[in-house]
Amino acid sequence: AARLGHMWALARHIPGPRLEHLLRLWRARRSPSRVSDLFHDVAQEQHERGIFKFWSGPVLFVILMRADDMECVLTDKRVTEKSIVYDFLGTLMGEGLLHLSGERWRRRRRIVAPFFSPDVLRRFPAVFRERADVLADLLDERARDGRAFDVMPYVGQAVTDMVCHTVMATDMDTRALEDEGIARAMNNAFAIILYRTFNPWFLSDTLFKLSAFYAYFKRSMDLFDAFTLHLLGVKRKEREAAQSGGKRTAARTKPTFLDVMLDTSEGAALSDAELLEETKTLITAATGGSTDALCFVLLCISLRQDVQDKIVQELSDVFGDDPDRVATMDDLRHLEYLERVIKETMRMFPSIPQYGRSISHDMELPSGYTLPAGAQVFVYTPAVQMDPRHFPEPATFDPDRFLCERSAGRHPYSYLPFGGGAHTCIGQRYALMQIKSTVSAVLRRYRLLPAGEIGSPADIGDVRTNLLVTQRARGGYRMRLRRRRRSPDRPTVQDPAEC
Numbered sequence: 001a002a003r004l005g006h007m008w009a010l011a012r013h014i015p016g017p018r019l020e021h022l023l024r025l026w027r028a029r030r031s032p033s034r035v036s037d038l039f040h041d042v043a044q045e046q047h048e049r050g051i052f053k054f055w056s057g058p059v060l061f062v063i064l065m066r067a068d069d070m071e072c073v074l075t076d077k078r079v080t081e082k083s084i085v086y087d088f089l090g091t092l093m094g095e096g097l098l099h100l101s102g103e104r105w106r107r108r109r110r111i112v113a114p115f116f117s118p119d120v121l122r123r124f125p126a127v128f129r130e131r132a133d134v135l136a137d138l139l140d141e142r143a144r145d146g147r148a149f150d151v152m153p154y155v156g157q158a159v160t161d162m163v164c165h166t167v168m169a170t171d172m173d174t175r176a177l178e179d180e181g182i183a184r185a186m187n188n189a190f191a192i193i194l195y196r197t198f199n200p201w202f203l204s205d206t207l208f209k210l211s212a213f214y215a216y217f218k219r220s221m222d223l224f225d226a227f228t229l230h231l232l233g234v235k236r237k238e239r240e241a242a243q244s245g246g247k248r249t250a251a252r253t254k255p256t257f258l259d260v261m262l263d264t265s266e267g268a269a270l271s272d273a274e275l276l277e278e279t280k281t282l283i284t285a286a287t288g289g290s291t292d293a294l295c296f297v298l299l300c301i302s303l304r305q306d307v308q309d310k311i312v313q314e315l316s317d318v319f320g321d322d323p324d325r326v327a328t329m330d331d332l333r334h335l336e337y338l339e340r341v342i343k344e345t346m347r348m349f350p351s352i353p354q355y356g357r358s359i360s361h362d363m364e365l366p367s368g369y370t371l372p373a374g375a376q377v378f379v380y381t382p383a384v385q386m387d388p389r390h391f392p393e394p395a396t397f398d399p400d401r402f403l404c405e406r407s408a409g410r411h412p413y414s415y416l417p418f419g420g421g422a423h424t425c426i427g428q429r430y431a432l433m434q435i436k437s438t439v440s441a442v443l444r445r446y447r448l449l450p451a452g453e454i455g456s457p458a459d460i461g462d463v464r465t466n467l468l469v470t471q472r473a474r475g476g477y478r479m480r481l482r483r484r485r486r487s488p489d490r491p492t493v494q495d496p497a498e499c
Ligand code: HEM
Pocket: 082, 097, 098, 099, 109, 281, 282, 285, 286, 287, 289, 290, 291, 293, 350, 351, 352, 355, 356, 416, 417, 418, 419, 420, 422, 423, 424, 425, 426, 427, 428, 430, 431
């Protein structure tokens, strides 16, 4: 009670929602689009102050919107705990890197880091390209009928495929595992996590477990565990077969996360349970972040033909007269305009728009407000990334604002799609390579066109989003495709939308 009183006293000075907002929050709690609208409206209202709070029962949430405040929280060495909302994610993926704090986190980060070293990453463009070609094959039917469709199920499947092939096993058929079911299970779990955040009585594990939501949540978790265990089994068999056949392992040519872990002494010392946790964490973090990011990039490209033409020109400059050549890491590095397009998309539509910390001590911010110990603080990146003080004319899609000469002097914490401070996304380079490889493979074969439907965005500025754990385009990522040129026959693959 004393701690709550202390929090209450300090929080009084932080601007909070008005009664009208609380009523809207109550009505909006089941609807992601209304929660997003409310968040957006409150963020707009509090833009000048750069901070706002809301109480969910006894839990105080504080939303930061200023770059200097974000820097202060994300770099403070005493702020080591992730927000309690990550505990809900922890129920889904176990105590992996995303969830851990303190010394346990430091040890795990050190162990996992070699998987993201340039030496391992440089083997992945070939895997990405192979899976992106499967995606391009699947899209063929959509190009033939020419009608508008949502690209998300296709991209979701391709990303899951890429992640499974690089994290777990190099040679597997992920389609056989009904990935659509996994994707749906993860979506359900994310929606329930968000629902818990806005419904104070479900912040208690006991009450949550008594509710019908828990049954849904548990079903999603069980499906996810079964999926991951299956993949672990596949990997073990793959290694056993390689070893009994006299080969060292597949790790030499196509290392996966598990290979890298089993080949280092610290990694090999991880228990099975720890390996399962890290594997689930990487699968969740990688698919969760990359799927929406990639969908937003494709959506923006479909809405800006001039941008698309420039990317295609760049692809032709880099790949010359051999467009089917598998990209090397060097090729991907040379796709500089495409990289700026990705960065600009992630500025306007960060796929992970908020991440949080538990505040362990009273903390004065550069803005002058004091965060009380016990507060759950969230960095809300759309606010800072759409702030005209950092990005003039923020609603204009302008990839060249990321040219070196135009980025000079910008506050380093004004652009945070991959997080900031010690917990910065470990998969950032992996994600950029994956997105570049996929966009290249799709654009080589198809021109992306706006959906052209009533109510669908005609311009990037018209795109509205929903706030889930990830940010998502409202109404889906709808577009049309037109084939650019005939490409060699490829095996027929089942359409994921029909699964
Ligand atoms: C475009 C795609 C991605 C986005 C936007 C993204 C975004 C983020 C953000 C914002 C954080 C910081 C969370 C926090 O501070 O609490 C983070 C952390 C993390 N990400 Fe990503 N991510 C992406 C792709 C990936 C990929 C591909 C992987 C793995 C293969 C990955 C693995 C992780 C892990 C393990 C962490 C936790 C790091 C730590 O706390 O030490 N992410 N990501």
